[in-house]
Amino acid sequence: MAWLGVAPFLVFAFLFLLWPTTTLVVGAFQNAQGEFTLDNLASLTQPSILNAYWLSIRISAASALLGGVMGFALAYAAVSGGLPRWIRPTLTTFSGVASNFAGVPLAFAFIATLGRTGLVTTLLVQLFDFNLYHTGFTILSFWGLTITYLYFQIPLMVLILTPALDGLKKEWREAASILGASSLQYWLRVAIPILWPSLLGAVLLLFANAFGAVATAYALTGSSLNIVPILLFAQIRGDVLHNPNLGYALALGMIVITALSNLAYIWLRTWSERWVK
Numbered sequence: 001m002a003w004l005g006v007a008p009f010l011v012f013a014f015l016f017l018l019w020p021t022t023t024l025v026v027g028a029f030q031n032a033q034g035e036f037t038l039d040n041l042a043s044l045t046q047p048s049i050l051n052a053y054w055l056s057i058r059i060s061a062a063s064a065l066l067g068g069v070m071g072f073a074l075a076y077a078a079v080s081g082g083l084p085r086w087i088r089p090t091l092t093t094f095s096g097v098a099s100n101f102a103g104v105p106l107a108f109a110f111i112a113t114l115g116r117t118g119l120v121t122t123l124l125v126q127l128f129d130f131n132l133y134h135t136g137f138t139i140l141s142f143w144g145l146t147i148t149y150l151y152f153q154i155p156l157m158v159l160i161l162t163p164a165l166d167g168l169k170k171e172w173r174e175a176a177s178i179l180g181a182s183s184l185q186y187w188l189r190v191a192i193p194i195l196w197p198s199l200l201g202a203v204l205l206l207f208a209n210a211f212g213a214v215a216t217a218y219a220l221t222g223s224s225l226n227i228v229p230i231l232l233f234a235q236i237r238g239d240v241l242h243n244p245n246l247g248y249a250l251a252l253g254m255i256v257i258t259a260l261s262n263l264a265y266i267w268l269r270t271w272s273e274r275w276v277k
């Protein structure tokens with residue numbers, strides 16, 4: 001009878017994860033007539049596609065590293081920074097909402113904020129006589145998309161690292177202090193080595209999270225930025241670059257990259273939990 005409770009999850013996982021993934025993998029090795037071919041995978045070596053993968057990797061890495069550093073600072077301030085008690089539940093609640101806020105609403109919010117006539121852009125001109133767009137910045141660029149991704153990357157980092165910071169026992173810091181260690185020595189010799197697997201695993205998870213994001217990127221930049229999710233969308237749904245099987249091959253490449261990131265995250269998390277125990 002216990003399996004009845006798990007049955008809805010298994011059905012959901014099959015319909016929305018296993019079945020679509022299997023369809024993508026099979027389609028990547030077929031042509032338009034349904035015949036077996038390796039041409040789709042060979043097409044992934046085209047310069048335009050390789051550049052799309054490289055740009056996606058750079059954007060994902062930049063947002064993961066920046067989100068990791070800022071998220072770690074926020075999580076540490078909330079857990080061990082001596083702030084009022086109401087800060088932590090408020091930050092956790094906001095992080096739970098913001099980490100899932102993406103797509104068209106998020107793109108519109110950043111266009112209205114950092115667009116050419118956005119609120120922040122206009123205020124910078126009026127208050128400081130500084131035009132952000134004269135520096136070469138644009139919301140439809142590498143850094144524009146990276147900053148947009150930070151909106152859900154930073155809260156996700158807070159949610160992941162908060163339990164890890166809770167796992168740092170007070171006795172460890174007290175023992176280090178009794179032995180004459182400074183605060184910097186404690187972090188370099190004790191806290192960071194313990195947190196390192198969690199930190200690195202969380203950054204890998206942020207990388208996978210950004211690499212697979214498509215709705216926000218498409219709503220924000222359209223086709224002006226050549227990243228893999230937008231290129232995949234054009235191959236499957238577009239009128240000009242319509243080649244669904246090539247799109248399946250692009251998706252297979254994304255699955256491999258995100259799967260490796262997630263597997264590394266799971267391994268590092270298991271290692272970290274075992275170390276703390």
